[in-house]
Amino acid sequence: MAALRRRLWVVGGAAFGAALAASLLFPTTATEAGGLGLLSLYSLARMFAAYALALVFAIAYGTTAATNRKAATVMLPLLDVLQSIPILGFFPAVLLFFVSTFNGSPIGLEISVVVLVFTSMAWNMAFGVYEALSTIPHDLEDAATEFGLTGWLRFRRLMFPAAVPKLVYNSILSWTNGWFFLVASEVFAAYGTTYTRPGIGSLIAQAGSRADVGGIALGLAALVVIVLGVDALIWRPLSGWADGFRIDVPRGETVRTVRPYEWLRWIPRFPGMWRRAATRFKPVSHVYVGASLRLEHAYARHPSVPKTIRRVDLALFLVVFVIVVSAGLVGLAGLFLHLPADAGEIPAAALSSFARLVVAYGLAIAWTIPVAAYVGRSAKASRILTPVLEVFASVPATALLPVIVGFALAVTAHASFGLQVASVLVALFSMQWYLLFNLIGGVRSIPGDLNEAARSFGVRGWTYWRRVLLPAIVPSFLTGSITAWGAGWNALIVSEYFPFTRDVHVEGLGWLLDKATFITGDSQLLLFSIFMMIAVVLAMNKLVWRPLIRRATVRYRVEAA
Amino acid sequence: MQPISRVSLGQIVGLLKAVDEAGGDADVAEIGRSVEMDLDALGPIVNAAEFLGLARAEEGNLTIEELGRKVLNAGLRQRKAIVREIIKELPSFQRLTERIQATGRPATREEVLAAIEERFGSHNAPSIFNALIYWGRYVELLSYDSRSERIELRQPSPPAA
Amino acid sequence: MTKKKVILEVNDVSRSYFEGGKEFKALEHIRFDLYAQDFVCIVGPSGCGKSTLLRIIVGLDRPTSGEVLFEGKPIEAKNPQVAMVFQSFAIFPWLTVEQNVELGLEARRVAPSMRAEKAKRYIEIVGLTGFENAFPRELSGGMKQRVGLARALATDTVLLCMDEPFSALDALTAQNLRDEILELWSDPALPPDAVLMVTHSIEEAVYLADRVIVLSGRPGRQVAELEIDLPRPRNRREPEFYGWVDDIYSLIV
Numbered sequence: 022m023a024a025l026r027r028r029l030w031v032v033g034g035a036a037f038g039a040a041l042a043a044s045l046l047f048p049t050t051a052t053e054a055g056g057l058g059l060l061s062l063y064s065l066a067r068m069f070a071a072y073a074l075a076l077v078f079a080i081a082y083g084t085t086a087a088t089n090r091k092a093a094t095v096m097l098p099l100l101d102v103l104q105s106i107p108i109l110g111f112f113p114a115v116l117l118f119f120v121s122t123f124n125g126s127p128i129g130l131e132i133s134v135v136v137l138v139f140t141s142m143a144w145n146m147a148f149g150v151y152e153a154l155s156t157i158p159h160d161l162e163d164a165a166t167e168f169g170l171t172g173w174l175r176f177r178r179l180m181f182p183a184a185v186p187k188l189v190y191n192s193i194l195s196w197t198n199g200w201f202f203l204v205a206s207e208v209f210a211a212y213g214t215t216y217t218r219p220g221i222g223s224l225i226a227q228a229g230s231r232a233d234v235g236g237i238a239l240g241l242a243a244l245v246v247i248v249l250g251v252d253a254l255i256w257r258p259l260s261g262w263a264d265g266f267r268i269d270v271p272r273g274e275t276v277r278t279v280r281p282y283e284w285l286r287w288i289p290r291f292p293g294m295w296r297r298a299a300t301r302f303k304p305v306s307h308v309y310v311g312a313s314l315r316l317e318h319a320y321a322r323h324p325s326v327p328k329t330i331r332r333v334d335l336a337l338f339l340v341v342f343v344i345v346v347s348a349g350l351v352g353l354a355g356l357f358l359h360l361p362a363d364a365g366e367i368p369a370a371a372l373s374s375f376a377r378l379v380v381a382y383g384l385a386i387a388w389t390i391p392v393a394a395y396v397g398r399s400a401k402a403s404r405i406l407t408p409v410l411e412v413f414a415s416v417p418a419t420a421l422l423p424v425i426v427g428f429a430l431a432v433t434a435h436a437s438f439g440l441q442v443a444s445v446l447v448a449l450f451s452m453q454w455y456l457l458f459n460l461i462g463g464v465r466s467i468p469g470d471l472n473e474a475a476r477s478f479g480v481r482g483w484t485y486w487r488r489v490l491l492p493a494i495v496p497s498f499l500t501g502s503i504t505a506w507g508a509g510w511n512a513l514i515v516s517e518y519f520p521f522t523r524d525v526h527v528e529g530l531g532w533l534l535d536k537a538t539f540i541t542g543d544s545q546l547l548l549f550s551i552f553m554m555i556a557v558v559l560a561m562n563k564l565v566w567r568p569l570i571r572r573a574t575v576r577y578r579v580e581a582a
Numbered sequence: 583m584q585p586i587s588r589v590s591l592g593q594i595v596g597l598l599k600a601v602d603e604a605g606g607d608a609d610v611a612e613i614g615r616s617v618e619m620d621l622d623a624l625g626p627i628v629n630a631a632e633f634l635g636l637a638r639a640e641e642g643n644l645t646i647e648e649l650g651r652k653v654l655n656a657g658l659r660q661r662k663a664i665v666r667e668i669i670k671e672l673p674s675f676q677r678l679t680e681r682i683q684a685t686g687r688p689a690t691r692e693e694v695l696a697a698i699e700e701r702f703g704s705h706n707a708p709s710i711f712n713a714l715i716y717w718g719r720y721v722e723l724l725s726y727d728s729r730s731e732r733i734e735l736r737q738p739s740p741p742a743a
Numbered sequence: 744m745t746k747k748k749v750i751l752e753v754n755d756v757s758r759s760y761f762e763g764g765k766e767f768k769a770l771e772h773i774r775f776d777l778y779a780q781d782f783v784c785i786v787g788p789s790g791c792g793k794s795t796l797l798r799i800i801v802g803l804d805r806p807t808s809g810e811v812l813f814e815g816k817p818i819e820a821k822n823p824q825v826a827m828v829f830q831s832f833a834i835f836p837w838l839t840v841e842q843n844v845e846l847g848l849e850a851r852r853v854a855p856s857m858r859a860e861k862a863k864r865y866i867e868i869v870g871l872t873g874f875e876n877a878f879p880r881e882l883s884g885g886m887k888q889r890v891g892l893a894r895a896l897a898t899d900t901v902l903l904c905m906d907e908p909f910s911a912l913d914a915l916t917a918q919n920l921r922d923e924i925l926e927l928w929s930d931p932a933l934p935p936d937a938v939l940m941v942t943h944s945i946e947e948a949v950y951l952a953d954r955v956i957v958l959s960g961r962p963g964r965q966v967a968e969l970e971i972d973l974p975r976p977r978n979r980r981e982p983e984f985y986g987w988v989d990d991i992y993s994l995i996v
Contacts, residue, residue, distance in 0.1 A: 163803050164833035168894070169821035169850035178846065182837040265878070266837045592885040596915025599922070603978055617914035627915065658870045658923075715881075719873040727876055739872055 035249075035412070039242035057224070057243050064207070064220035065247060067131070068199055071138035075195060078143045079188070083150025084180060097151070101562075104144040104507075107554050109205060109514040112137050113538035113547075116209060116216065130216055134206045141202040141511075142195035149191035153184040158268065182266050189263035193256050194504070197417075200248060201451070201508070204419040205515055221247070222420065229423025237423055241416060248415035366533060367553050374517070374529035375557070377441070378509045381448035385505065389457040394490055397464025398472075410457065418450035418508075419515055425450065426519050437527075440519075444527050447516035452505035459504070463497025464490065495573045503566050510558055530554055583674040584706065585626075585633035587713035591665065591720060593627045598636060598646055598654050607645045634668050666721035666738065674698075678714060679723070682735050691731035747778035750902055750937055751800070751825075756809035758795055768962035769795050773809075775956055775968060777902070781937040782928055784948035787958030788995055793941045794906055796963065800939065801827050801904050813902070823847055823898035826935075830907040832887040834879050834894070840866065841875045843890050847898040865893040868933065870923070885916035892924070896934050903928075903935035907942055921951060925975070945995075949987045950977055957994050967994050 086096040116133045123129030157179070165179045204222030208215065217223050221244050228236025396402050396410075429443035430436065467489070475489045513531030518539075526532045530550055537547035600617055601608045614624045628644060631637040636650035646654070649668075653661055669675055681697070682689050691711070698714075699707040715733070718724030722738040758770040769792040777783055787793045798804040800811055802820035811818045813825055826847065834843045844862040853861070866872055869889040879887055888908060895903055909917035928938050942948055948955045949971055957967040971987055978984060 158831070158833070160829045160831045160833035161835065163798070164827070164829060164835075166803060166820050167801060167827045168847035168898075169823065170846070171821075171850070174850055178835065178838070178849075182835070185837075268836055590883045590885060590916065592883070592919045593913065593915045596917070596919040599918055600915065603980060617918070619914055623913065658868075662870075662872075719877070722873045725873070725876070728878060728881055739867070 035246070039238075039246075057221075057239065060219055060221050060224055061243055061247050063218070064203060064222060065251075067135055067138060067218075067220065068196070068203060071135045071142060071199060071203075072192070072196065074135070074139045075142035075146055076192075078139075079146035079150050080181075080184070082143075082147040083154060083184065084176070086147075086151045087154035093151075100144055100147055100151075102555070102559065103140075104148065107510045107513065107551075107558070108137065108140045109202065109511055111140075111551070112206060112209065112514075120216070127218070130218055134203070134218060137206045138199045138202050141198045142192075145195050145198070146188060146191045149187040150184045153187035154180055157183045161268070183268065185266040186263045189256075189259050193260070196251070196256070198508075200244075201417040201419050201511070204244075204417050225420050225423065229427075232423075232427070241420060241424075244417075244420055245412055245415050249412065252411075252415070366528075367530070367550060370528055370530045370533050370550075371553050371557060373527075374513050374531060377445050377516075377527075377529065378448055378452075378506070378513075381445050381452055381509060382502075382505065384445070384449050385453040385456050389453060389460055390494075393457060393460035393464050393494070394486075397461045397467075403461075407461075414454040414458070418447055418512060421450055422447060422515060422519065436525075440525055440527050443519070444516045444529070448509050448512050451508045451512035451516075455504040455508060456498075456501040459497045459501030460494055463494035466497070467493045496570075499566065499570050499573055503562070503570075506561065506566075507558075510554060513554070583672060583710050583713050583717075584702070586630045586717065587706075587709040589626050589630040590716070591661075594631050594634070594636065595653065595661075597624075597627050597631055597644075598650050601637065601644050601646055602654060607643065610639065610642050610644050613644065634665070662721060662738075665717075666723065669717050669721045670723070674710065674714060675718065675723075678718075678733070679735060682733065688732040688734045691733070694733060747780065749776050750779055750781075750814060751777035751939070752812040753777075753800065754810050754812065756796070756799060756806040756811060758792065758799060758804070759807045770799075770806075770963045773958075773963070773965050775965070777937055777939060779936045781939075781954065782925075782952050783937075783939050783954045783956060784952035785939070785941045785956045785958060786943065786945055786948045786991065786995075787963060788960040789943060791958045791960045792963035793943075793958055796958075797827075797904055797906050797939070797941045801825055803827075821850070823851060824901040826895035826898055826900040826903060828888070828891045828895050828903065828905040828908045830910055832879075832884075832891045832911070834887055834890050836879050839876050839878055840871055840882075840890050840893075843879070844893045844897050846894055851898065861897050862893075865897045868896070868927070869893045883916070884912050885920055888912065888920060896927075900934045901936045903938045905938065905940040908940065909947065910943070921947070922976075925951065929975075945988050945991045946979060949973075949984060949991070950979060955991060957991060959995065967991075 082096065082100070086093045086100075112133070115136055116130070119129040119133040119136070121129075123132070161179065161183075165175055170178055203220070204225070207218050207220040207222035208226040217227075221240055225237055225240035225244070228240055392406075396406050425446045426440075426443045429446060430439045433439035433442055471489060471493070475485055480488060513529060514534055515531070517529040517531035518526040518535040526535070530553060533550045534547060534554075537543045537550060596617075597613070600613050604613065604616075610624065610628060611621075614620060617624075628637070628639055631644075631650065632639055634649075636647055636653055638645045638647055649664070653664055656664060677697070678689065678694060681694075694714070695707050695711050698710050702710055715724065715726045718733075719726060722736060724733055725736045726733050753773055753775050756770060756773045757768070760767045760769060773796060775783075785793050785796065795804060799806050800818065802811075802818040802822065802825070813822060818825065835846070838846070841859075841862050844865055845858045848858045848861060863872075863875075866875060869892050871886060871889050871893065874882065874886065879890065882890070888911075891908070909920060912920065924938070927933055928935065938951075940948075940951065952971055955967075955969045955971060956965060957969065958964065959966045969987075969991070973983055973987065
């Protein structure tokens, strides 16, 4: 708790300092600061709306996939594909659909922003729920069955608690992802029209297009404060709370069951009021309990009923799935019959996008491994550097676009080379943090015994790196790499075409997508490019990452003693 | 408190039973063999039984004391009452209860840990704290909520009708 | 001797697993009855299917052929009068001792005040008063198994089934707990009426049981049903005790 309070002070102090500095340096933009709070609230509201949807989806999807084996054979691969798709590529289509459905009213725009952010959060969380539920120890499930836990009670007592640790962990990742997409989606141009919703993301983008340095700084400062504030007030307490739900706690590790908001004790809680509310609610809950009891009796008398319900459920799901897939196939066939004029560019574009991502990935590896080795092994460095790194990491790469493009064009003499640099930098900023924090975790998890053994045998310097450190971080390196590449592919859409900063672009898949949607309105090229990207991403996952992970878990796993 | 940290009453009673089965007086090494526990595991339990005054160890030989005999013959509830009288008298335990009485409010884990650290060093503090909570809860003189991390005094529940 | 009341009938139970069209037999033709006041142990080498048999008896698994009747009716997993204690304790880490003990009652929609009362009683019976609000990770292994025991008894259990309940505990804790279970079982005022336990330890079976059912390995077949007529409390150092242990050893090996 003390640590949390300290963190709050740091965040508050940093916010205040940044605001003060900004207002002194840029007095004209300081007047905008008043509106900043409101804009932040708009952005936050969208995030929470999307998160709430994602949470409901993840629990429903994950639970169904984990409890219904037949459904899982379809649901899991589908989730795999959804997770690999660069979502931003679909955004224009989603946007146009909702805008036309709501006759161009802002509601349509808001919905499409929320939907986009939702799609960046939901899959990963659903996977988390599925994984957690499918790894519940058999004895615990047997005990639940033995003591008659069914339906809602089983969910409340067994399944939901078992899913909590993974769900919270993945929620934090999803939330970070969400910021990336929120910032990108608050300003969007499609078919010659620019759609804007008031928020922190649009504030930064607009300041960028005016080359208003003060505005950008203010927006970024506000964003950092919000991201870190939510982290301190929501995610950290929640992950402490989630620890209490872990089933397999390694020996020697103590887990404390904490109430997350104990430090808010001083707020009066009006127990009387809640009790009164509860008594009011009681008749309702009795009706519910009675109904479910009757339903269960009905089930008991007709054992085939639940099976029938499950079958109907599955059948519906399959029908929807088949329709979607066949629609996709028909569309694909149509595409092949009438190839769009610039379809020939696609392979070359994919190659140059891929090349830039490789460069960005290389740069990310080059700096994150040494830094992670340093931060992960020195308690002092960790104490000082972790908060600093967290502040930097809290800024979604999409918010940095104006800064990066301005910087790259300013420092390079050659404009087209400068754009390439900018593009690589955007990809780098999207990828590097996933790698860094996974690696730090990996370095920290090297058992103390292993380090001591190495020291006692005089293993130092390069030998230490080669024999101890590098092998030990392989698993976390791979995990970080997969996430980083996912983020990199998603960044293509914003890293190859910069309509707000200057109307410039570099060749690549992202640019083709942007061109097809924003400029030429060529839906065939759009679909083709997206399919190309999905194909590359899936191929990389199946052919590169999966086999590597399989080998790494066998060879480099450091057993927890 | 230190000798009875990391040991449960169940283990101590189990040890007394093993000695009793061997005739009330047994060689520690032989008991270790018969229950398949090495000295690392058995040693602390023997020390704890001695510390509580339930058994006496002399030259590797373990004898059940009168109090130990009482514990063996008692039911769960009487056993608890006997142990309560022993725990009550331990200085570490008294310091904790007096502290709570003096301040008139529940003690927090943080405070109690700090007090233990001052006396026994930070290395031993967590296990001593856990022992205080375990034995305090068992004899029903303390209640502890691990979520709010607060320790309160309580009255032992009345004997069953 | 008066005829005792039959609680459980295991009628010619067999269990096979099918893989790629092939049949793998785990249990073959198991049959025995269980009476009120019985304490029966099932022993056998590892892999003889004794845990599978217990899972079938409590209704967590179905036999391939044969049937299990509890008080004349086919057994169902959720039947509260037959309760199970697990080797790995299987208590819920996110629930307190009290909530864990109340679990079976909650599932039967017993009113909260009644639940609390019963939980309090059984927590007291297993000697955990004072630890009501503790989470499992604050408890020693022996205490965790006491929670499992209280949870199993709280539903007014007639038949208590235990699957290697002491094998995850150290020898001293286990011995103390064995005696407490014997006390519970022999107290007519308290549940359970009968105990059925699976173990791989022959000594444990001879120490606890009135009757021992001996299974052979792969597939599990019933090789003997022995009445242990040693007086209680039994002393594991006496020659008669060892006679029984040796007899059972020779049946299995």
